[in-house]
Amino acid sequence: MSIKLGSLVVGLATYVPGLRSLTARKTGGTVSARYCYSVWLRHLSMLHGCALPTKFETTVELGPGDSLGIGLAAILSGTERYLAVDVIRYADSSLNLQIFEELIALFRAHAPIPDDAEFPLVQPSLPSYAFPSDVLTSARLDAALNPNRLELIRAFITNPATTARADAPLCYLAPWEPGVIRDATVDLVLSQSVLEYPHDLAGIYAEMYRWLKRGGVMSHEIDFKSIGITTDWNGHWSCSDAVWRLAAGRRRHRLNREPHSTHIALIEKMGCRIVCDERIIRPSGIKRAQLAPRFRHLTDEDLITGSALIQAVKLA
């Protein structure tokens, strides 16, 4: 069995009343302004590299985690309205304000994008980590960093709108439900290390599709690895549902175990054109014969795809 003993113990412990709430009390990455700056500029640079739009009136982020820093970086790049949508309200105003000030300093300094040496686990990787001055021109940054605008954003960080108000530059919808955002009102939906969790993936993609305007863009970085629960990075595809239920337990965030091809199929089925599909290839840790019955359909590509950045445009 490829489940790690420690993971199994944690999984089983989540069935003990009271212990479940000890899992996923924090999410990690977005506690750091440099992480948020890096992730946002990586998505933006990849959009630019694929000749997709880089200016967005309204941006939605799915699953921001511990802070709204990735969206605040989007605001400091000119996004007029940012809506953060999460299943748990992790972020608080004091960390958001601190990260906002650190981000302002990074943008004012045209700081290079923190690279793989600083964040070796963050994807996507870029060919260049220089500040993207061709996208974030001085004129664009001057407008985005206007002191009056920053003062208004600070007020909304202190008191974010909790419904999707059209007049609010910052809305934090957590926990969220389908229908919280009006159809065809969004220019960009992005997520970083989120879409490996929702179990109703078809429902989530349908929802994001509805939010987008025609020509709107999705940008999702998705991790397909077992996040350390199994000894092999893709050992989760060899576990029967019964074994996986024990190992994953009642953790607050349980992987959906869906491979790359599921995401591609759902995005295309909805009527989006995939423009960028940047896969990170890793040698498979398991043989095809070891796949659990419900994963026998995985393609050879799925078996070696550890993560991917998928960017797509809504056609109609």
Ligand SMILES: C[S@@+](CC[C@H](N)C(=O)[O-])C[C@H]1O[C@@H](n2cnc3c(N)ncnc32)[C@H](O)[C@@H]1O
């Ligand atoms: C691994 S954390 C990533 C946080 C952040 N994006 C980052 O880069 O550090 C996963 C996040 O996805 C959120 N999440 C999981 N399922 C979700 C769903 N169905 N809708 C919105 N957010 C979800 C979790 O609450 C958590 O904030």
